[in-house]
Amino acid sequence: MKIATVSFAHVNLSQADKTWRISLGTIAETLTTIIRLETDSGVVGYGAAPIGAQLISGESHASAEVFLHAARDILVGADPLNRNATIPRVSGLMAGNARAKAGVDSALHDLAARILNVSSVTLLGGAVRTEIPVLRIVAIADPAKMAKNASDVAANGFRYLKLKMSGELHGDVDRVAAVRERCGRDVHLTIDANQAYSATGAVSFLNAIEPFNVDMAEQPVLADDFEGLAMVRAKSRVPILADESIRSVGDALRLIQMRAADFISIKVGHLGGITTAMKLASVCEAASIGCLVGANTGGRMVEAANMHFIAATRAISYACEVGEFYLQNRLQY
Ligand SMILES: [Mg+2]
Structure with a gap:
């Protein structure tokens, strides 16, 4: 099985409170890029890149797009069950694009979990807790x-x-x-x-x-x-x-x-x-x-x-x- 297609969509999430402020500045909007990987046998995995606010991350939809076009050359044809081989290669493109790369990493986990028909937490070794305080x-x-x-x-x-x-x-x-x-x-x-x-x-x-x-x-x-x-x-x-x-x-x-x-x-x-x-x-x-x-x-x-x-x-x-x-x-x- 191989990864056949890589596609993505950008999303702007506007915050209900446009005056939401931390010491670095005001954040009225959160950006994300949804990444979709599909194998040659039709299994689909999704990941979301937490681009966030550019004033914090330094990343944007435009920078994510440049990164994802380059990452596509590595991902297409790769074995979706061998993250150990693929992720270091994608990491080579990571400078300035950590959050975009995190979306790819997440999509690779989701895709492998779906191929194996398990939850991502099982793929990661299994759950040690059932509740997470927020x-x-x-x-x-x-x-x-x-x-x-x-x-x-x-x-x-x-x-x-x-x-x-x-x-x-x-x-x-x-x-x-x-x-x-x-x-x-x-x-x-x-x-x-x-x-x-x-x-x-x-x-x-x-x-x-x-x-x-x-x-x-x-x-x-x-x-x-x-x-x-x-x-x-x-x-x-x-x-x-x-x-x-x-x-x-x-x-x-x-x-x-x-x-x-x-x-x-x-x-x-x-x-x-x-x-x-x-x-x-x-x-x-x-x-x-x-x-x-x-x-x-x-x-x-x-x-x-x-x-x-x-x-x-x-x-x-x-x-x-x-x-x-x-x-x-x-x-x-
Ligand atoms: Mg902090």
Whole structure:
């Protein structure tokens, strides 16, 4: 059996709240590219590339299209049951196209699972869990509005909330305090400044929010500032989650050696797909570092693939960001 055709379609998912904001900017729209692989015997597999917002990913429908035209030359004629041979070749095209490649990786898993007539989680070795707690993201707003938004999400049953931070210390402390006050003690809170703090500023901020019982602080400093992240971790009691710092499995190894993080955010799209995400999860497990799957948004098909990965991966030790499709307008993909 061979892969006979590769086709794709671009989708723009508009967010219900056009003012949804993190420290890097406002995100009104999420992009995805749906990839369809079909074998010469008519079996079809689908994957979704979580292109997301260009201001975060640097990718676009146009860049995905260039990547997919090149990937098609590798995929057509390839054995759909030999991902070990095909994926490294597709990875050779990955520079600047990690999320597009993640869609291909996902489609190759889906196709193999369908040929074998098993679920993707079975293909990945089988499920180690049947439930996945969801960590929902609360965008930056003034403290009272953010507290209201957070309690609205909690009222829908979500017990893990991640509060986006602006990088302005007093306002951010007020945000965390207001959300904790409004949501009570039963809701788990994490914070994510998306690199907005200096290392010394982050230490002051994390010490100031210590009374509010935050489970972890995500990427307070610049992605490249591994030394700063290690310093923040040494000088604060809030556990540190590395996110933007992790662009590869090698980055994670270096951060772990520097004792710069307590948790690592596995971004399946950012890493180029499930194949690399599994390697990163194994590194976390070997180092006894906690990990979770972070949001690379692109709609429900992206999250379906993420959930197969999470279900199969014992190392994942915290709620995962697989529910952000709720932000998108109803009646969309
Ligand atoms: Mg983050």
